[in-house]
Amino acid sequence: MTTEAPQTETYESFLVADCGSTHTTVVLFDMVAGVYRLIARTAVPTTANAPWFDVAQGVQQAIGRISEITGRKLLNEQGRLIRPVRVDGSGVDHFAAVASAAQPLDVLLVGLFDEVSINSARKALRSVYHHEKDRLTLSDQRPPHEQVGAVVQSQPELVLITGGTDGGAEDRLLQIVESVGLGISVMSDGQVPEVIFAGNIKLRERVQEILGEYATVQVANNLRPTLETEQLDDTVRLITNLYEELKINELPGVQELRDWSSYPVLPTAHAFGGICHYFAALQKQSILGVDLGSNSVSLIMAEPEHVHVSIHSELGTGHPVANLLDMVSIDEIRQWVPVEISAAEMADYIFNKSLHPYILSTDERTLQMEQAVARTLISCAATAAGSDAHWPYLGKRRTPPPFSLLLARGSTLANAPRPGQIMLMLLDALQPTGIFSIALDRYGVLPALGALARHQPLAVIQTLEAGVLSDLGWVIAPTGKGQLGKKALDVSIESDRVSFEGEIEFGKIEIFPIAPGKSAKVTVKPTGRFDIGFGPGQGKKMTLTGGLAGGLVIDARGRPFTLPGDVADRRSLTRKWLWDMGG
Numbered sequence: 001m002t003t004e005a006p007q008t009e010t011y012e013s014f015l016v017a018d019c020g021s022t023h024t025t026v027v028l029f030d031m032v033a034g035v036y037r038l039i040a041r042t043a044v045p046t047t048a049n050a051p052w053f054d055v056a057q058g059v060q061q062a063i064g065r066i067s068e069i070t071g072r073k074l075l076n077e078q079g080r081l082i083r084p085v086r087v088d089g090s091g092v093d094h095f096a097a098v099a100s101a102a103q104p105l106d107v108l109l110v111g112l113f114d115e116v117s118i119n120s121a122r123k124a125l126r127s128v129y130h131h132e133k134d135r136l137t138l139s140d141q142r143p144p145h146e147q148v149g150a151v152v153q154s155q156p157e158l159v160l161i162t163g164g165t166d167g168g169a170e171d172r173l174l175q176i177v178e179s180v181g182l183g184i185s186v187m188s189d190g191q192v193p194e195v196i197f198a199g200n201i202k203l204r205e206r207v208q209e210i211l212g213e214y215a216t217v218q219v220a221n222n223l224r225p226t227l228e229t230e231q232l233d234d235t236v237r238l239i240t241n242l243y244e245e246l247k248i249n250e251l252p253g254v255q256e257l258r259d260w261s262s263y264p265v266l267p268t269a270h271a272f273g274g275i276c277h278y279f280a281a282l283q284k285q286s287i288l289g290v291d292l293g294s295n296s297v298s299l300i301m302a303e304p305e306h307v308h309v310s311i312h313s314e315l316g317t318g319h320p321v322a323n324l325l326d327m328v329s330i331d332e333i334r335q336w337v338p339v340e341i342s343a344a345e346m347a348d349y350i351f352n353k354s355l356h357p358y359i360l361s362t363d364e365r366t367l368q369m370e371q372a373v374a375r376t377l378i379s380c381a382a383t384a385a386g387s388d389a390h391w392p393y394l395g396k397r398r399t400p401p402p403f404s405l406l407l408a409r410g411s412t413l414a415n416a417p418r419p420g421q422i423m424l425m426l427l428d429a430l431q432p433t434g435i436f437s438i439a440l441d442r443y444g445v446l447p448a449l450g451a452l453a454r455h456q457p458l459a460v461i462q463t464l465e466a467g468v469l470s471d472l473g474w475v476i477a478p479t480g481k482g483q484l485g486k487k488a489l490d491v492s493i494e495s496d497r498v499s500f501e502g503e504i505e506f507g508k509i510e511i512f513p514i515a516p517g518k519s520a521k522v523t524v525k526p527t528g529r530f531d532i533g534f535g536p537g538q539g540k541k542m543t544l545t546g547g548l549a550g551g552l553v554i555d556a557r558g559r560p561f562t563l564p565g566d567v568a569d570r571r572s573l574t575r576k577w578l579w580d581m582g583g
Contacts, residue, residue, distance in 0.1 A: 011031040011036075012084075012094055012456075013028070013092045014030075014096065014452060015028050015029075015066075015094070015096075016095070016096045016098070016449075016451055016452065017062065017063075017095075017257065018097075018098050018100075018268060018271075018447050019055040019058065019059065019097060019098070019099040019100070019251070019254075019257075020046060020294065021048065021101050022318060022357055023046055024043065024045075024047065024055065024061070025043040025062065026063055026066060027448045028066055028070065028072075028092070035462045036459040036463050037462075037463065038468045039070060040069045042066050042069065043444065044058055044061045045058070046101055047061070048102075048252070053252045055101055055252065055254055055257065056257055059253075059257060060075060060079050063075055072089060073090035073091070074091060080260075081095055081260045083260065094263075095257075095260040095262060096261055096262060096263045096448070097257045097258075097260075097261055098265065098267065098268045098447045098450070099251060099254065099266075099268060100267065100268035100269065100296065102247040103247060104131045104296075104313040105129065105130040105243050105246065106130070106131050106133050106154070106155065106156050106157045107132055107159075108135070108136070108160070109122070109125075109132060109134075109135035110135070110136045110137075110162070110163070110177065110180055111136075111137055111161070111163035111199070112172060113137065113139070113163070116224055117164070118137060118162070120223040120232065121198070121223060122388075124198075124232045124235040124236050124239060126309070126384075126385075126388065127236045127309055128243040128267065129247070129269070129295075129296055129311055130311075130313055131313060131314070134150050134151075134153075134154040134156075136150070136151075137163075138172060138176075148179050151179065151184065152183045155191060157193050157194065158193055158194050158196065158242060159184075159194070159215075160198065160235075161173075161180070161197045161198065162198045162199045162222070162223045162224070162235075163199045165224060165226050166201050166202070167200070167202060168200055170202060173199060174203065174207075174210070177210050177211065178210055180211065181210045181211050184211065185213075185214050187214075193215060194218070194246070196235065196239065196242070197218070197219050198221065198235045199222055199223070200222060204219050220234040220235040221233075221234040240270075244264075244265075244267070248265050248266075263455055266450075268293075268447045269296070269298040269300075270309060270450075271448070272289055272291050272298065272300060272409070272450055273289070273298075273300045273302065273307050273450070274307075274453050274454065275447070275449050275450035275460075276288075276300040276302035276307060276407060276450075277453075278450070280302040280304050285405065286303055286401065286402065286403040287300070287302040287403055287405050288300065288400055288403045288406050288407070288432070289301075289302065289407045289408075289409075290406065290408045290409070290426065290430075291408075291409050291410055292408075292409070292411075292412055293316055293317070293318075293410055294317050294318030294319075294357050294411070295316045296313045296315065296316050297378065297380075298312070299312075299381055300407075301400070301401075308389055310385035310388060310389070312380070312381045312384060315380060315381055317357065317374065317410070317411070317412055318354070319354055319357055320354070321350055321353050321354045321357075321373060322354040324373065324376060325347065327380055328380065331343070334346045335372075335570060336372035336376070336428065337368045338368060338571050338574040338575040339365065339368060341365075345369075346369060346372075349366065349373075350373065353370075367417070370412060371412070371425055374425055375428050378425070378430065379430070382398075382429065383398065386399070394479060396560075397431065399430075399432065399560070400432050400433075402434045403432070403436055404435075404437070405436060406430075406432065406438045407439055407469075409440070409446055413426075414440065414441070414443075418583050419470070419547075420578075420582035420583040421578070421581070422438075422472060423438055423472050423475070424577060424578060424583060427475065427477070428577075431477075431559055432475070432477060433477050433479050434477060434532060434533035435477075435533060435540065435542070437472075437473065437475070438473065438547070439472065441469060442470045445463075449468075471547040471548065473511075473514070473547030473551050473553060474545075474547065474552050474553070475552075475553045475554075475555060476489075476552070476554045476555070477532075477554075478530040478531055478556065478558075478559070479530065479558075480526070480536070480558060480559070481529065482507075482527070482529050482530070482558065484507040485505050485507065486505060486506055487503045487504070487506070487527055488503075488504055488505060488506040488526065488530050488556040488558075489503065491503070491504055491512075491554065492521075492522070493521070493522050495514050495519065495551075496515070496518060497513055497514065497515055497518070498512060498513055498514070498520070505556065506557075506558060507557055508580070509553065509554070509555045509556065509577055510556070511554075511582065512552045513546070514544065514545070514552055515551070516546050516547055517546065519543050519546075520544055520546070520552070521542075522543070523539065523541045523542075524539055524554075526538070530556075553581070
């Protein structure tokens with residue numbers, strides 16, 4: 001008689017690098033007492049730029065620091081990753097990497113009408129980091145020879161051609177395509193762009209004939225087969241593949257990371273989108289993600305069955321921040337500063353930040369300017385994303401559709417001195433509605449978890465349960481308008497620390513303490529003018545868990561709200577909101 005030897009429980013460790021445009025972050029996940037935990041995390045300045053031009057160096061530096069923190073040898077004498085784990089405990093089983101350090105894809109847009117085909121093309125392009133270098137449309141007043149010159153001068157890496165409904169007019173788009181062909185024909189071999197045609201299906205062969213002699217032409221489904229129909233998925237797939245091929249895979253030093261890696265190197269925004277989608281599927285709820293980065297701002301709207309990624313490479317807290325002055329007035333930015341700031345001082349701060357993205361706010365004044373810029377950046381990104389995704393209007397402003405969780409990341413948010421400042425920045429910028437919680441990726445691990453989610457779901461869920469996110473608290477934000485000082489909602493809160501029953505006046509934002517990890521029974525009943533997501537005047541009973549910012553924030557400022565026109569009144573009001581939020 002024989003018996004099987006008992007099987008030894010096995011587990012695997014994971015090291016994930018996030019190669020950003022200003023910092024490289026590396027995190028180590030491993031098993032502790034039978035469950036996965038975040039073991040160590042470190043960040044070093046990026047080595048993607050001069051004088052290194054090698055992202056692997058930054059990753060090696062960060063891994064070296066993790067070895068110092070943990071006492072665990074991870075690199076061999078040649079600086080290469082030890083994997084899998086050795087008998088002596090050195091090394092790691094799996095490595096993964098995400099990257100946002102690659103330069104954006106330079107794109108030339110070609111189409112018929114800005115408000116139709118070009119608009120759809122821009123939506124598709126927001127799936128990757130990109131810069132729109134120029135566009136050629138019917139409204140372009142330049143003569144043909146100048147259009148040809150524009151093609152050459154823009155030096156695009158991708159020409160995205162769209163326009164024309166299926167079976168519609170052909171000649172006008174072909175005339176523009178011929179100008180593109182002339183421009184490409186005089187380019188040297190190293191400058192020839194990739195071409196994606198996503199227009200009228202009847203023109204596919206003609207476009208191939210005109211451009212195929214000079215460039216590789218890929219064909220996608222028509223972005224606008226009819227004026228009323230939009231289909232982005234096929235074009236998004238081709239653009240994403242092209243970005244990974246031309247940008248991620250060509251990032252200096254990335255080949256070494258690919259040699260170490262068990263999985264493909266992902267764009268950071270896509271990895272963040274992956275973890276947002278993971279939350280949405282897990283909770284069977286809608287999730288909103290905000291990534292306020294140095295070289296881009298990304299918004300993610302995730303549903304259980306779908307995720308929409310909107311990347312805005314023209315925005316960011318670092319080098320691109322100066323672009324903000326081309327999008328909004330300086331007064332729209334400094335309206336959020338609760339102290340007197342001149343237009344010149346605000347502009348100087350923005351230009352200085354663009355030139356020196358690493359500088360930190362060292363006093364209250366520069367911190368308030370930094371946070372005013374952050375509000376405006378997120379607001380601009382949300383305006384564009386909302387237009388793309390057809391978010392509902394509240395007044396003249398688009399607002400995110402209802403969601404249950406807001407996931408936020410970015411150094412400006414993570415480095416804010418007090419949690420209330422983080423929540424207020426997000427509430428001011430997005431003006432979201434309904435009942436939702438806010439969690440902050442303070443340690444910058446969400447893209448790493450997103451890279452692992454599809455392959456190692458157990459490691460991800462156990463790490464999240466261990467508390468790697470900072471739960472800031474819950475928000476109740478009703479829609480509606482009322483009279484300042486008059487009742488907007490009745491609220492009852494029962495917990496170990498607080499017992500409150502009363503009314504919340506319109507125009508106020510109030511915070512109620514619920515200890516982190518502790519629960520409270522909350523009953524909210526709005527008046528007939530206000531709606532918390534269940535219809536005007538309809539209330540809700542719920543049990544909520546406390547967070548770092550105090551527990552529960554009731555934002556009764558109305559949706560949408562606007563700031564007073566009078567400068568003194570505006571500063572007084574923004575100061576009061578900051579004070580009320582503990583900022």
